[in-house]
Amino acid sequence: MRIRPRQRGVTLIELMIALSLLAVILASLLAVFDAILSLSQSGSNLTVATLDAQQVMEEAGRFEYDDLLTFTPTQRTNLEAQTISISISGEDGAIVTNPLPDLVRIAVLIRWKERGTDVSTALTTLRARGF
Helix, strand or coil: CCCCCCCCCCCHHHHHHHHHHHHHHHHHHHHHHHHHHHHHHHHHHHHHHHHHHHHHHHHHHCCCHHHHHHCCCCCCCCCCCCEEEEEEECCCCCCCCCCCCCEEEEEEEEEEEECCEEEEEEEEEEEECCC
């Protein structure tokens, strides 16, 4: 009776199955990393847009109450295809009726492109005469 030596190593089929599983796992991880990077960029863009809106609010704060209706913000280009629009409403430029006549509503809208999609954020505040 002849004793056969034990086979060692892997067959070609086993190797192909292992490589296929590894490829599927790596493709899944790549998709997850892409989603994480996209979310990170979106959060960063939102932070930059909010900072820009806050800076526009600060600029408006340096104007006297009666001069606010002529305020034009400094344009910023921190984001791709960024636009800044501001609406000021009060007793003279009544876009929105305010409950009190000595209040002016300042709204800043920031729009930008993100992966081919239009995205926006807005800040709104009220300012009283004499402040």
